[in-house]
Amino acid sequence: MTIRIAKRKATGGLLKAVEEKAEVNLSACYQCKKCSIGCPVADQTKSPPSEVIRRLQLGAGDELLQTELIWNCLSCETCYARCPNQINFPAVIDALKAIAIDKDQAAPQGNAPLFNRAFLNSVKMYGRSYELQTIALYKLGSGNLMQDLEKFPSMLIKGKMAVLPPTGADAGKVKKIFNKAAQRKGMGK
Amino acid sequence: MKYAYFPGCSAHSTARDMHDSCLAVTKALGIELQEIDGWTCCGASAAHQTDRELAVALASANLLLAQKMGLDMVVNCAACYNRSKVANAEVQHSPALRQSVADSLGQAYDGAVPVRHFVEVLVKDYGLARLRKQITHSFRGVKIAAYYGCYLVRPPDAAGFDDPENPSILESLIDVVGGTNVEWSGKVDCCGGMQNLTRTEITVRRSAAVIEMAQAAGAECIVVACPMCQTSLDLRQTDMATLLGKQYNMPVIYITQLLGLALGISPQALGIDKLVVSPATVLQAIKAG
Numbered sequence: 001m002t003i004r005i006a007k008r009k010a011t012g013g014l015l016k017a018v019e020e021k022a023e024v025n026l027s028a029c030y031q032c033k034k035c036s037i038g039c040p041v042a043d044q045t046k047s048p049p050s051e052v053i054r055r056l057q058l059g060a061g062d063e064l065l066q067t068e069l070i071w072n073c074l075s076c077e078t079c080y081a082r083c084p085n086q087i088n089f090p091a092v093i094d095a096l097k098a099i100a101i102d103k104d105q106a107a108p109q110g111n112a113p114l115f116n117r118a119f120l121n122s123v124k125m126y127g128r129s130y131e132l133q134t135i136a137l138y139k140l141g142s143g144n145l146m147q148d149l150e151k152f153p154s155m156l157i158k159g160k161m162a163v164l165p166p167t168g169a170d171a172g173k174v175k176k177i178f179n180k181a182a183q184r185k186g187m188g189k
Numbered sequence: 190m191k192y193a194y195f196p197g198c199s200a201h202s203t204a205r206d207m208h209d210s211c212l213a214v215t216k217a218l219g220i221e222l223q224e225i226d227g228w229t230c231c232g233a234s235a236a237h238q239t240d241r242e243l244a245v246a247l248a249s250a251n252l253l254l255a256q257k258m259g260l261d262m263v264v265n266c267a268a269c270y271n272r273s274k275v276a277n278a279e280v281q282h283s284p285a286l287r288q289s290v291a292d293s294l295g296q297a298y299d300g301a302v303p304v305r306h307f308v309e310v311l312v313k314d315y316g317l318a319r320l321r322k323q324i325t326h327s328f329r330g331v332k333i334a335a336y337y338g339c340y341l342v343r344p345p346d347a348a349g350f351d352d353p354e355n356p357s358i359l360e361s362l363i364d365v366v367g368g369t370n371v372e373w374s375g376k377v378d379c380c381g382g383m384q385n386l387t388r389t390e391i392t393v394r395r396s397a398a399v400i401e402m403a404q405a406a407g408a409e410c411i412v413v414a415c416p417m418c419q420t421s422l423d424l425r426q427t428d429m430a431t432l433l434g435k436q437y438n439m440p441v442i443y444i445t446q447l448l449g450l451a452l453g454i455s456p457q458a459l460g461i462d463k464l465v466v467s468p469a470t471v472l473q474a475i476k477a478g
Contacts, residue, residue, distance in 0.1 A: 022241075023285075074382075074383045074384060074391070075237075075238070077344050081344055088344070094238055098238075111386075112238065114387075115235070116239050123232070123247075128228075130198075138386060160203055160205060160206070168228075169229045170229055173227075173250060174230070174247070176295075177246045180246070181243040181293070
């Protein structure tokens with residue numbers, strides 16, 4: 001298969017940023033494709049894991065942030081477990097996610113950033129995840145209010161969905177951790 | 190046998206049955222789990238997808254609390270187990286992350302607190318021979334598929350749980366309760382749980398594929414040790430019917446529920462009523478002695 005890459009931009013592509021963020025060495029990849037063979041969502045993406053690495057090696061730029069794999073990835077880590085060179089590809093995907101969000105280029109159909117924000121907001125607020133609030137905020141943000149609605153009554157009756165927010169966590173400590181993370185971002189790290 | 194227990198956020202919500210059955214089993218066996226006071230969220234999948242340093246700091250905060258208790262940390266949620274083990278590995282291997290964790294938490298952490306999954310405690314610390322003596326009820330004749338999913342076994346270096354491609358620790362427990370382990374190749378496949386709310390169709394298709402493999406191997410129920418796997422495989426069966434036109438009726442039970450039943454604990458105390466797909470056929474097959 002031929003991989004076509006847009007002419008290398010003056011910035012030199014995403015390779016360096018990804019390698020630094022994920023602490024990986026992508027030149028170790030020799031395209032054995034074990035990662036792509038084991039990937040449970042390879043059939044739902046035009047660029048499976050080995051191809052994303054190849055594109056990065058060849059100097060791909062921001063256009064790579066549109067690849068479906070970034071937001072279809074299940075973090076199952078099968079690619080990492082089977083890589084003969086121990087390349088942490090899930091960390092590469094996480095790095096691409098973070099870069100896409102920073103550049104405001106997260107694919108619009110990728111609701112994962114919205115869900116992650118809703119989840120982390122409740123953790124920041126209570127020190128623990130408050131599932132009902134996470135789901136409510138996610139639903140409001142995505143506009144898909146009807147999804148899974150039929151499941152809620154029985155989950156509430158069975159006590160499988162806590163109604164009240166979690167208590168007992170050291171929420172102050174968690175706020176500090178989040179503040180430090182925000183400070184690091186502010187310093188451009 | 191005393192451990193620092195990290196329940197994880199879902200223990201008080203969607204995985205209450207996992208938590209309740211774990212505590213019921215520890216009570217019956219005399220294993221002491223001391224809940225970590227003031228424990229906080231491990232960051233789960235949302236943090237590592239957002240900010241790697243934030244993710245490692247959130248998980249390390251609890252590991253530091255366990256360190257102060259001077260005990261190994263026991264986790265029953267496979268996702269929290271995974272994040273804690275990965276945090277240990279990352280802190281050990283990356284000086285930059287170690288520095289950032291120290292900066293976030295105001296104290297240094299070296300990644301040295303042992304993290305154990307509750308299943309490891311049962312099999313490796315309590316021991317199968319000792320466990321066998323406590324069994325009062327048997328699942329003789331019930332064909333069971335042991336399902337591990339991702340978080341327990343991957344990434345192999347950090348998890349160090351069992352053979353990453355062909356684990357057998359759950360099977361050893363199923364063997365103790367008298368069940369018949371089916372041979373199948375889906376036990377470390379992904380259930381798609383991470384996209385459960387975001388890209389639901391991926392989850393529904395992945396989980397259906399797992400159930401189909403277990404069914405083809407003759408399994409009458411699937412036994413899990415992860416709340417994300419349990420939710421995807423169990424709760425999504427109605428969506429499999431809608432989307433794929435397949436009605437599986439496959440009970441998906443926590444290993445601690447299975448073990449609890451074999452120890453003679455009441456289904457109520459094990460949260461059996463919280464399962465979506467009724468495990469009535471499995472319960473009917475239990476034999477005393």
